[in-house]
Amino acid sequence: MGFIDTDLSFDPKDPYFPAPGTYGVEWGVQVFTEDNGYAIHAGCAYVHETDRVTVHSDRFALFGQQTTVDAGVVDAEVVNRDGVLEWSIKVRHTEAVKAVKLMLRGLPPEQLRAGWWTPNTGRGWAHGVNGHRIQLEYPGPDMATAWLAVGDEAECSTLSIRDPRVRRQIVHVRHPQYSPLPIVEVVHVTSADDRSQTYRVPPVRLRVRASSAVADQDLDDHLAFAEKAHGLRPWETRPDVPDWMRRVALVVTLHGQHWTGYVFNTFPQMEEALRFVTQHIEGHRVLAYLPGWEGRYYYAYPQYRPGPDLGGDEGFAALAGTARELGVRLMPMFGGHGANVKQYPKWEDAVLRNDTNRYVELLNRPDWDTDRVGEGNQVFLNPGEPGFRAHLVESISAMVREFGVDAAFLDTLGYWFNDPRYDVMDGCRLLRAELLQRHPDLLLAVEGWWDALSALFPLGQHWFGTDRDIRKPRVLTRYARTTGHLAEGTPGPGSTGVHEKGFVPRPPDTSREGHIPVLGIVDDTLPTHAEEVAAICRWARDNGPR
Incomplete structure (x- = not known):
């Protein structure tokens, strides 16, 4: 880019x-x-x-x-x-x-x-x-x-x-x-x-x-x-911010299944992680973010059902029940653009095109399996295309209806494309409107943030690798909130879980206006680094909104 x-x-x-x-x-x-x-x-x-x-x-x-x-x-x-x-x-x-x-x-x-x-x-x-x-x-x-x-x-x-x-x-x-x-x-x-x-x-x-x-x-x-x-509105009066979101002090990233099939946490293991976290911070102040819950991360996109290797529908229902019991809110991750052409036969109808409509635009092409060659079946689709947008709306709605999830995270929507077939921002507006019409209390979050995007989505992941201590915080805090990126490393060696970054040291916790800290959990996090996890939870408890 x-x-x-x-x-x-x-x-x-x-x-x-x-x-x-x-x-x-x-x-x-x-x-x-x-x-x-x-x-x-x-x-x-x-x-x-x-x-x-x-x-x-x-x-x-x-x-x-x-x-x-x-x-x-x-x-x-x-x-x-x-x-x-x-x-x-x-x-x-x-x-x-x-x-x-x-x-x-x-x-x-x-x-x-x-x-x-x-x-x-x-x-x-x-x-x-x-x-x-x-x-x-x-x-x-x-x-x-x-x-x-x-x-x-x-x-x-x-x-x-x-x-x-x-x-x-x-x-x-x-x-x-x-x-x-x-x-x-x-x-x-x-x-x-x-x-x-x-x-x-x-x-x-x-x-x-x-x-x-x-x-x-x-x-x-x-x-x-x-x-x-x-149409930007002040954070304090936004109607698309549920009351519970205003009290969230910590986002807990529960990594599911990697593109290669490696499982970091099954749904029962995610339940145990939430039980541990809520011993150190009140559950109603925790938002649990679930990447890779649908099975092989990005490989399964855009087919969104609880991954069978993690416990399937039954395991996810148990996780949702435990989260409700603890007061924790669940936010599964969906691809706002991403798709595997093998999983979505109609991809050519919606694929993002360059500004002259002569070739397919790619946001990135990760080497998920480390053969040092980018995978060849990942494309990016435009939510402005009616068929793909309807697919996203129904996929998210099904998770709300069946499991009572409280939020949905839409990956990569912060990246803007000049597609001649469908205006990307119009697609985002329609996607948001259709979801909130069905589920008025659903929190919608995205990767990245900028003014017009924050008008649609009140929570965004801060761009990976960019400074959180920004010069003029009101450009964000007047309207929205951010949290840490998916690729922020977990306690210990800094595994980025389902993300393609490998290992990245977790940044130290520092209070930043409008920013909600994130805690990532992979397979070895609690068995090996429980004390660090507990300390992070207590820090968020003592420094975040109540």
Whole structure:
């Protein structure tokens, strides 16, 4: 999923225009279709007023300005409103517009050296320090919302992209050989399901040299926009958060069966683990998360019934009964995207496709059996496709009806795809709505989190490998909660259980606003590390919500 590290091997000779005011910022525009990239023609007209610069180009040029292309029009303007530069860009092209790039140069050099950060960047570090090349993308672990800053928090410049829809936003910073200054690229990628020959880019706002207080207000203004655009509601008043969830202080991951067939815990062993845990923390403050409960993890996807090697329906019913007796809530794991083509013959109807609908998109291709080659039957399906979504809804509903589970975890939904056949976010909204219509008290959780996703799902696993001590916690805590990722290691050597990471040391427990600690249990955890498990439970009991 990382960025493609390629560049032009020549100077594209883009024309740059001044921004209004005394900031020293210059800007340019590039337009992309499926077949080529285009620059504004160097002979275009622009008007520079006191608080406004407008550009009109009735021709494009191929990069390098060698060839003029009579293929459409660009109308762009930047307005200075009370110290905020706001760009409006309208494009018409004879081909469907795939992306539009706003290029900025002339930002304060000391800020560029200090680096870039987003609200969910770890406290105390930044991206692109001392001019190192970076690419940050929304939505995903880079940007929880399409707002970012460059420079120290005491004085920084802020960028806000005000898009009412979930679409890919990319910020790429580099200093190519042909440019006298570093270039900040703000790339807006259009939705593959409705591309057209005319396009208006959502507003891009730049505030140069903001104090800490002004930058904080800028972020709050951006969050107010996101709340309205995506339907974000405060955590305290969310109707999709059951009362019991507000008291959860610990998530206990009870690993079931690995892809290879290795069993970490049968359902009776999971019962024993819950009995031990609830000796050290009240059961009503525990959420039991069950990956690999359906049998061979990921191999069985998307067929979701209690795994026969773990105890089948009878064993799961006993586990559910014990959990209710102890006050513990159960959250089985389901694949929001994942499927084994052998298990789901209709996979081609729903498989995620690239933005031009020419090939299948893959999120990842783990080597589950360690032959050092990724498995060949794992694909990722789009919940926007009605058949797959109906299958997920009925699979989850059956577990609620038959066993009374309290929550459902949807794997990988934090990863966004630009599928031309079905809008992924629309699919997530419909999936959520259909499940809550059937089961209004069901808690829905997902892997990952960002603004529009948190509007739908109040609990997300924090992205694996990213810092929990984020700079601006309110981007999360105002709306949702996170817990530790499935791949967080268990006590002792750090087995990641059903996950493909192998062994990862468990991070120390530290109170983080809005974050619920996780405790993983595999086959040797209680026999060998019971004291550590008990200590973790007591820590969560003493430090979590009540």
